[in-house]
Amino acid sequence: MNLKNLLNKEKIKSWLNERTRISNPPLKRTPDYMRKWGGKWYWTGALITIVFLYEVITGLVLLLYYNPSDPYGATQYVLNSIPYGSLLLSTHLYGAYAMIILVYVHMFRNYFAGAYKRPREIQWIIGVILLALTLGAGYFGYSLTGDVLSYDAQDVGKGIASSIPVIGNLLVNIGFGNGTPTSLFSRFLGWHIIFAGLIFLLFGYHFYLAESNSMLPSGKISNYKAPAITEDSLDMKPWYPYNFIYMVELGMFTLGFVILVPSILGMIPSVPILLSPFPGPPQNSLAASSIPAYPPWFLLFAYKAVDFSIFQGPTSYLQAMTVFTLIPIIYFLAVPFIDRKESLHPLDRPIITSFGILSIVYLIVLSIWGAFTPGVIISIPVMLEVLLPPAIITIFSMLIFSKLWRDGKLSVKQRDITISFYIFITGLISSIIAFSIFISDTREFLTLSFSIRLFLLLGSISFFGIGTVKVTPSLPENKIKTFPGIGYVMIAIILVLSWIIALNAIRLNPYHQAMLVGVALGSIFILSGISVAIYRRIVYKE
Amino acid sequence: MNDEIDNSRRNFLKLLVAGSALAAAGMSLGVIVQTLSPPPLGISSFPSLLLVDQNGNPIKASSLPLNSPSALQFNYPLQNTPNFLVNIGDENGNPIRIEPVEVLIPATGEKYTSFGGVGKDGSVVSYSAICQHLGCIFPYLRFYPAGVQSINLTGKNYTNVFHCLCHGSTYDPVNGGSVVTGPTVHPLPSLKLVWDQSTDELYVSNMVGPTIYGRTSDLTGEEPIAGNSTSVVNSGNPFQ
Numbered sequence: 001m002n003l004k005n006l007l008n009k010e011k012i013k014s015w016l017n018e019r020t021r022i023s024n025p026p027l028k029r030t031p032d033y034m035r036k037w038g039g040k041w042y043w044t045g046a047l048i049t050i051v052f053l054y055e056v057i058t059g060l061v062l063l064l065y066y067n068p069s070d071p072y073g074a075t076q077y078v079l080n081s082i083p084y085g086s087l088l089l090s091t092h093l094y095g096a097y098a099m100i101i102l103v104y105v106h107m108f109r110n111y112f113a114g115a116y117k118r119p120r121e122i123q124w125i126i127g128v129i130l131l132a133l134t135l136g137a138g139y140f141g142y143s144l145t146g147d148v149l150s151y152d153a154q155d156v157g158k159g160i161a162s163s164i165p166v167i168g169n170l171l172v173n174i175g176f177g178n179g180t181p182t183s184l185f186s187r188f189l190g191w192h193i194i195f196a197g198l199i200f201l202l203f204g205y206h207f208y209l210a211e212s213n214s215m216l217p218s219g220k221i222s223n224y225k226a227p228a229i230t231e232d233s234l235d236m237k238p239w240y241p242y243n244f245i246y247m248v249e250l251g252m253f254t255l256g257f258v259i260l261v262p263s264i265l266g267m268i269p270s271v272p273i274l275l276s277p278f279p280g281p282p283q284n285s286l287a288a289s290s291i292p293a294y295p296p297w298f299l300l301f302a303y304k305a306v307d308f309s310i311f312q313g314p315t316s317y318l319q320a321m322t323v324f325t326l327i328p329i330i331y332f333l334a335v336p337f338i339d340r341k342e343s344l345h346p347l348d349r350p351i352i353t354s355f356g357i358l359s360i361v362y363l364i365v366l367s368i369w370g371a372f373t374p375g376v377i378i379s380i381p382v383m384l385e386v387l388l389p390p391a392i393i394t395i396f397s398m399l400i401f402s403k404l405w406r407d408g409k410l411s412v413k414q415r416d417i418t419i420s421f422y423i424f425i426t427g428l429i430s431s432i433i434a435f436s437i438f439i440s441d442t443r444e445f446l447t448l449s450f451s452i453r454l455f456l457l458l459g460s461i462s463f464f465g466i467g468t469v470k471v472t473p474s475l476p477e478n479k480i481k482t483f484p485g486i487g488y489v490m491i492a493i494i495l496v497l498s499w500i501i502a503l504n505a506i507r508l509n510p511y512h513q514a515m516l517v518g519v520a521l522g523s524i525f526i527l528s529g530i531s532v533a534i535y536r537r538i539v540y541k542e
Numbered sequence: 543m544n545d546e547i548d549n550s551r552r553n554f555l556k557l558l559v560a561g562s563a564l565a566a567a568g569m570s571l572g573v574i575v576q577t578l579s580p581p582p583l584g585i586s587s588f589p590s591l592l593l594v595d596q597n598g599n600p601i602k603a604s605s606l607p608l609n610s611p612s613a614l615q616f617n618y619p620l621q622n623t624p625n626f627l628v629n630i631g632d633e634n635g636n637p638i639r640i641e642p643v644e645v646l647i648p649a650t651g652e653k654y655t656s657f658g659g660v661g662k663d664g665s666v667v668s669y670s671a672i673c674q675h676l677g678c679i680f681p682y683l684r685f686y687p688a689g690v691q692s693i694n695l696t697g698k699n700y701t702n703v704f705h706c707l708c709h710g711s712t713y714d715p716v717n718g719g720s721v722v723t724g725p726t727v728h729p730l731p732s733l734k735l736v737w738d739q740s741t742d743e744l745y746v747s748n749m750v751g752p753t754i755y756g757r758t759s760d761l762t763g764e765e766p767i768a769g770n771s772t773s774v775v776n777s778g779n780p781f782q
Contacts, residue, residue, distance in 0.1 A: 061577050083576040252566065491558045498562040502569045510576060521569055528562045535559045539552055 022240065028211050029236040033218060035246050035542050041113075042215055043250055044106040049207075050247075050254045051099045052199065058092040059141075059196065068185035071146025072282050079278065083510035086266065087259075087518040090277035094262035096138050098254075100298050103134050104363075111335070111356045114344035115216045117226035121336035123209040128332045130202055135298060137195035142296040143188050147279035148288035149296070154184065156295045156303060163317035224345040237540075245536055252529030260522025266515035274300075274371055292374040301363050304370030310380050324366070328359060350402035354395045361390045487538045494531040498524045584762030588619050590736070590747040592771040593627070600743040601627075601774050603661035608637060609687035613680045613777040615671050618733060618746050620764035623754060624671040624679060625733055625746075627774055629661070630702060630715060633689035637663035638702075638716060645718040647752055649727035654750050656718025660737035661744075668735055668746065669704065669719045672755045674728035678708035681780035685715070691781055695723055704730060719751065728752040731760075746772065 017023050034042040065082065067074040078085040107127060110116065116124035139157065143150040154176065161171040175191070177183030214230040222228030262277035273280050274297045281287035295303045305324035306317055313319075331338075339352045346353045365386065505520035536542045593601040593616060606614070606629040614627040631637045640659030647653070659667045673683045683706040686693050692701040695712065703722055704713040711726035713719050719730035731751035735744055749760055757763045 057574070061574065064578065065580070082580055084573045085577060087573065088577045248563070252563070488555065491555060491562075495558050495561045495565075498565040502565040506569065506572060517573070521566070521573065524562070524566045524569060528559075528566045531559045531562050535555055538555065 023238075025239060026211075027239045027243070028214055028230075029232060029239050030215055030243060031217075031230065031236055032542065034215060035242065035536075041109055043246075044102060044109055045207075045210065046247060046250055047254050048099060048102045048106055049203070050251045051095050051102060051258060052203070054255060054258060055092065055095045055099060056196065056200075058088055058095065059193075061088060062092060063189075063193070066144065066189055068189055069182045071144060071150070071181075071185045072279075073146075075145045075147070075279050080511065084514045084517060085511075086278070087263065087514040087521075090262040090266050090515070091259050091518065093142075093277055094265075095258045096141060097298070098258050098261075100134055100138055103131050107131055107332070108356060108360060110216070111332075112346050112353060113216055113219075114224075114226065114228075114339075114346075114349070116336040117228075117339070117342070117344065119227050119229075120209070120213050120216070123206060123213060124336055125333055126202055126206045126209070128329065130199060130206060131332075132329060133195050133199045133202065137192055137199060138298055139296060140188050140192035140195060144185065144192060145279040146185065146283070147281060148283045148285075148291055149273065149280050149294055150188075151283040152293040153295050153299075154188075155293065156299070160302075160306075160317045160321055163315050165315065165318075219344060222344060224343055224348065226342045226344055228344060242540060242542070245532060245540075246542075249529050249532040249536065252525050252532060256522045256525030256529055258522075259518050259525060263515045263518025263522055266518070294371075294374055297367065297371065300368075300370035301366035303374070304366045304378075307370075307373075307376060308378050308380075308383050310383060324362075331355070345405075347398075347402045347405040350398040351395070354398040357394050357398070358391055361394070362387065365390070487534045491531050491534055494527045498527050501527075582762055583764060583766075584620060584759075585766050586761065588748045588761070589767070590745055590770075591618060591767065593744040593746060594771045594773050596773050596775060598771070598773070600741070600771075602742045603666055603737050603744050604742055606661070606666055608635060608665070609690050610779075611685060611687055611691055611781050612779045613671070613684065614774050615680065615777055616668075616746070616772045616774045617767060618772055619749060619761060619767070621767055622764050625668050626671045626680075626685060626704070627666070627668050627744075628685055628687075628715060629666050630659070631665060631688065633701075635689065637661075637665035639664035640667050640716055643718045643720075645720045645729050645732070645751065647728055648721055649752075656720075656732040656750065657734040657748070660735045666735060666737070666744070667715055668733035669713070669715055670731040670733070670749075670751075670754055673706040673708065673711055673726065674730060674752060674755050675706065675709055675711040675724075675726035677755045678706050680777055682707045684780045728755075 030042070033039055062078065065074055065078050065085075075089070078089050080086075082088070110124070110127070139153065143153045143157075158172055158176055161175055162168040164171060175187065177187040214232070216222070216228050217230045221230075265271050265275065266277045271277070273291055274294055280291060294300070302321060302325050305311070305320040308320060311317075311319040311323075335352070339349055341349070343349065369386070501520045501524055505517050508514075508517050508520075510517070595601055606627070608629045608631040610629070615624045616627060617623050618625050629637070630640060638659075641664075642655050642658040644653050645656050657667075659665045671683060672679055683704060686701055686703050686705055688702040692699045693703065693705045693712070694700075695705075695710065700712060700722065702714070702716055704715060704719070705711070706726075709725050711724060712722040713726075713730045714722050715730075719732050721727070721729050729751055731749050731754060733746055734748035734750070736747055737744055754760050
């Protein structure tokens with residue numbers, strides 16, 4: 001056998017494939033529409049997986065430098081003395097934020113789509129547990145830095161745990177150790193990694209179930225009836241290379257944003273401390289005294305609930321946590337057994353859909369409220385004025401829309417709802433921020449007029465949006481024919497640009513210019529993602 | 543697979559896309575690998591540090607007690623690197639002038655010249671306080687001053703020696719820290735003290751001999767000492 005024969009490309013390929021099985025992994029094939037431009041909703045779980053892998057890799061590197069007996073010193077050492085250390089730490093933090101947001105997006109998407117119904121009940125329940133584990137891992141990880149916010153988070157956590165009767169002190173000891181700082185931070189580190197490990201294990205089963213139960217098909221195919229299964233058919237394109245390349249594209253975009261966002265924030269001076277990609281001042285410093293006691297932003301909703309004067313007495317923390325955390329979690333765990341009808345359409349389940357919308361609204365309202373008025377006690381009338389109008393508006397309007405839809409007077413598509421929802425949430429956040437700045441001056445002025453104006457305005461905007469938003473067909477056929485020419489040029493430009501950015505970025509100082517390197521790296525990832533997207537469009541017409 | 547685009551054009555396109563993906567992957571790999579390796583700790587040359595007490599006041603050479611079994615220790619050239627500071631005299635309480643001598647490293651057969659004593663009588667010397675055998679420190683490694691303490695080893699009495707209780711290594715501070723009895727095969731590193739005659743203050747500025755036990759080099763592996771001084775700590779009398 002001569003060398004030429006040995007180096008035969010096809011032979012190497014088939015040798016490798018026979019041993020690595022790369023081209024026929026045990027993964028379900030998916031229909032084309034899921035990989036189309038509007039099909040991103042089918043891949044929210046994949047996005048979480050990609051971010052989780054990023055967290056594992058960066059977390060393991062950070063683990064090599066962590067020291068529970070000097071947490072703040074270890075954090076500062078990573079930030080200042082390790083090459084690209086500030087990039088590593090800030091993107092690990094923002095990766096966690098991205099993961100938390102994506103887990104919520106994934107959950108609510110599947111909630112509104114009715115994906116928790118037969119045969120996916122257990123898959124859904126594991127998903128809800130995974131949400132709790134993700135928040136837990138986030139809480140412990142956030143507390144590892146040893147800055148003032150980490151001690152605040154510890155105080156809030158301890159307060160909530162110790163307010164539980166009988167087992168409160170036991171829980172505090174289990175969660176936070178015997179009281180010495182070293183024991184505290186050893187526990188934080190341990191729990192952070194244990195939670196991440198549990199996420200990994202449960203994710204494995206969640207993913208196995210997702211593969212076995214197949215992807216929830218589009219409503220058009222399932223006709224909005226459970227059990228909704230994507231039948232495996234030979235017409236579907238194979239997983240490799242179609243889905244593989246698509247995963248590469250999603251991975252490039254996801255990692256790009258996870259790296260880019262904190263890198264940009266890291267170069268802006270005076271980012272609000274709750275959103276800063278870097279740790280705050282040490283707990284025992286003068287600067288710390290001017291920072292209100294904040295938990296991590298993703299737990300602000302529970303923190304604000306503690307301020308409600310309706311919850312009184314030594315168990316006020318417990319009461320607040322029960323109403324605003326435990327009951328919602330139990331509700332989401334139980335929803336497959338509460339809503340057992342076979343219909344998957346959101347408008348066919350007005351109350352369930354309303355609860356979903358309200359969960360999101362309350363999550364956002366309470367979080368922003370907590371961020372702007374930390375520790376300010378909220379009286380019962382004010383609480384009701386803020387929390388009741390959205391409930392009334394949402395439930396009544398959903399019931400009306402549902403009735404109209406059932407009578408055939410309202411025709412909406414899944415996509416219309418999601419787009420309206422985007423508008424609704426964006427409007428909600430911006431209005432709350434605008435109002436909250438106003439509130440923080442006159443704290444008690446959180447009145448009926450505010451709530452009503454806000455929710456009438458936004459509610460009408462969002463539901464007016466339903467049905468009026470035109471669905472643009474993704475990539476019409478005639479466009480594909482004109483694509484290749486520009487496509488080639490763009491891919492070539494991206495190639496050159498990526499290498500120019502990369503070669504310039506590696507010359508930057510790995511210490512004080514690390515965030516600039518992050519901007520470069522994030523941009524290269526996004527550019528490469530665009531390149532892969534163009535390639536898929538030209539070659540696969542997807 | 544695709545009729546319109548032939549294979550060679552497809553492969554060319556694939557190559558271009560892979561090229562930019564390679565830039566992303568390569569750069570990430572480079573960043574990750576670099577974050578894995580912490581920058582080495584340490585300094586590039588031996589600093590000159592003033593010996594001070596725990597309150598920051600300079601140590602006066604003439605105030606150092608003669609033949610004291612109490613351990614005076616300071617860190618040099620980096621943190622967590624203790625060294626003894628001793629004022630050596632004979633049995634009658636007269637200071638011994640300690641001269642630089644040629645010291646043999648039994649392990650390698652190499653020789654070096656130790657630093658002599660300083661102070662009014664040339665009797666103040668400093669040696670590494672980490673045993674060269676297996677790294678034992680005070681109180682296992684201790685000074686046996688003449689006329690105060692002695693150690694009996696295989697029927698012979700030794701005095702004015704550093705002796706380590708862990709495994710029995712003995713060093714002679716009068717003769718440059720050279721090996722008196724094993725199991726050690728390395729003498730104690732000798733520190734260069736500088737005595738300012740006008741102020742009676744002491745500086746430490748260099749080190750010779752084998753590498754400090756447990757280090758790859760004398761100047762790396764620990765945090766540098768901040769400032770221009772290193773404080774001398776009295777760790778007490780180990781014989782009490």
